[in-house]
Amino acid sequence: MKRWIPLLACLFPMLAHAASEWPLHGLDTGNQRLSPITAVEPGNVGKLVPKWIWQSGVVGTFQATPIVVDGVMYVSLPFSHVAALDAATGRELWRYQHKKRVEKICCGPANRGVAVSGGRVFVGTVDARLVALDAKSGKVIWDIEVAPQLDNTESKASLAAGDGNAKANVTGSSGVGIAAAPMVFEDKVIVGVTGVGYGLHLDSPRPGTPLGAVIGLPGNYGGIGFLAAYDVASGERRWRFDTVKSPEDGGWEGEYLARTPDGVPLNRDIKAEKKLARERADAWKYGGGSVWNVAAIDAQTGRLFFGVGNPSPQMNDSGRPGDNLYTSSLVALDVRTGKYVWHWQQVPHDLWGYDLASAPVLFDAEVKGKLVPAVGHASKLGWFYVHDRRDGTLLWKSEAFVPQDNLFARATKEGVRITPGGAGGANWSPVALDAQRKLAFVAAMHMPMRYSLGEIPAEGGKPAQPYFTLEPIDEPRWGVLAAIDLSKQGKLAWTVKTPQPLIGGVLALASGVVFTGEGDGHLSAFDAKDGKRLWQFQCGAGVNAPPIAYEAGGKPVVAVAAGGSAIWGYPQGDAVIAFGLPE
Template structure:
């Protein structure tokens, strides 16, 4: 096993010039392909041989912090976004650092910590969307910046300190970009997050515990968007705002009483309508963060992406209506950003049920044999939703893969128990789809929450008042890796319980192996058909990033970032670890 070395870009280019091999297979985009399938073809790594995997090299960045990146592999190099939106290029054979870009933040008002979920690489450029809401293009050969533009002002969202909330929480919400960009036809597609205002704190207790999410009524937050930028110049080409404005029909919608799949929302519609005129400007702070890279259908030219909760989070008293297009799956035209359709998973969301896991594209075969191009999304609610890709119509939802109780119940002064709560289900973790076997694989969690109505103490500039809080219930929590049978309308094929809630994502192999990481430091491999655990390796830090696979010189490799997650209380580290079969 080799640990990292450092070389100048020129010396590294001479010493480690990549050779082209017919069997080489890259990992060129966030989801491996435009469909976000995360299904890799790694000849040699099978259910029989996976137990032989050993570390081939370990790169340590020196930045021990929440690490969620998907490495990108192309041309014999690995490009990784580090915590804080720094970027490194590594030799994919050895782990030697070829260059490093050090990002200088323009603001310390970060939404959700330092995590960045990956870069995009295209036509000799590396693109990183930063935690302080910038988009930077780097030269892929040297790491030198080519252009650097502002996505949004980091302090644009009006924030709140949490003063008077009995010291339970603190901090504010700043605008940033955690999602990896996607390059389509010379345009860099990326969204922003941090606009769905809510107060959060890092876990201080046992591992796998999200400490609290708090909502305060008022004009806090901003408007999210997905936008396209010219890859050569950085010029903004189009922008789709994730809050529907009055001129486009308004964000209030139809004041629906049920979700699109028929579940009662327990809303006080009469009260919302009565308050609508008083809060007619609520859309200006509406929320709708974009947490992950979209999927793209090259045949139709449509992009598919999910949106986060409305603002303020958890507390809904100042935002009557359905709050469109928050907590939705949305399709837009990749050339123009023009709206195609949306399906709102949770109208008037007051539980923090962001549509955060990236959509994935595959074909749905109906009983009569007709094939329907579909888009699926692994939800915080604990279902995998499958839609017609052309219209957004719901085809079906899967069996529940986590326990469900009291969905869409209201907050109370006694603390209403809800599961899944604000954490999920499936949080931002990417799913994987094996179209040949007709299986979708999800990394999820069982983490019951209590939804409270509480009173804040009076401060010098604010009277005492109500706030809503969602906090972990004092009971057992665990993780779930599940396989869903897409040929049987999402029937649960198998489910594996893990010691801690799963946050990070899934890699599937065509040979029949599934990988996922755990907060306890294990990277594990499972049999795709049975769920039997076949192999695991202790990395020394939480594996809270999605694994990837690539082939170089005919040899298969599995790579993952092992750096943990502060918000979940998982041990932090600074490593990228690459595994392969013995020489």
């Protein structure tokens, strides 16, 4: 019998769910990732042991949130394959093998999860398709193209002679795919495209070290990102919202803001940008604006909230004047029509890769003694932003949960040290939120980066052109698990420093336990009260995916994908591991 927790519905006007399931990417439509399970609590979490381990045989960057419905776990694998497992035993029930239509994918093999609804499983693919599968057999019901492939991608051949990065391997560049998990609401499946402003990503020259250089080249790279809704029965598109504001809609240049909306100087040369605008009226056609994570939905009002990626070319503004709307923004839409409601741009004219990669989370915030419907976002900048979800007004932002230095410094020939830098802060890792304890839990990283300016020499009548390089500095880096006090307008309740930068996500239990994984292979549990580490298990490969919790046979289970991440240099694997209490 399914055990429903009325308290969740009381504290949060989204959809409550049974403890026996994990039916949505963020557990509920508001992405709170708070399981109602109480049988695993601070006093006994140290007794957790592996109950089963399933290995897919597909080794690669593994970022998926498993979905559990009616005793079946559905998990997307690298390269967009999908498997169905018995959630109690890990026995494989069926597998879908995706046959991608392109050899070169833009942004790596990772997939962040599936959506399950009405006997169907939906997966977005590395080659920008949306596939509906039969939940019982894995057979394809429909398979549609969400976006055509791009042919305008960056190449290291454009680098200046003598640039040491010219010898590095290319790991990715602008293209089009789907990494974000789909979201089903009513009769629509909603998903966005990624990679349309990815930039030139290179391998690190030092094996086993995270992230090589990211280079922003001048030119017309990428395309226009979008979020779209498709009919669950037929796959027919119902609406599409472009993340780049077209001239017909008022243009993407915006107001040429000298500061962020919360008042931080951006160090822009606005006079030069406005002059350039006359020459680059078509820059919006290549504007970027990927959608890297799942949307949040207020089921009562029919509002959808999602984050938008950086503009294109990434980090290079030599050809894209203006604020570059709606990139690096939190956007609200009408979920049934896709119509624009509001946006709040964290970083106008983003030059640093500070895009909104983490999934938004919905909750009720207390402001001056009154509850306000709110949407929160853990940013790459190192702040947790909280907005009134009715109109986007910024209610407050948290204390910084990672060190900050030269956030919006412009690149120099010598190179300037910035942190967080384009890696974050909070990258794509989803947060967990405990409304009863009034805490939001954020997985973040401290990874200082050097931002430098190069020049492609003049040649063949073409003038010299700048390019920008962002790369990690060889100095200490670490992770931060932060608890943000929602009752004190973002004061930090506690932080825990971890040996490895945190990239993967957070799970919270109603009992007061918080889980997150590390790239060195550890899955750890912490006390929600004070951050004390209560339990740790070595999973054998990087735990760079969000954990989940559910019940099987009336007993609690915590499960996570352990498959590492190539871009961060973490050991890769192919396992899903389920933990439970001893019999």
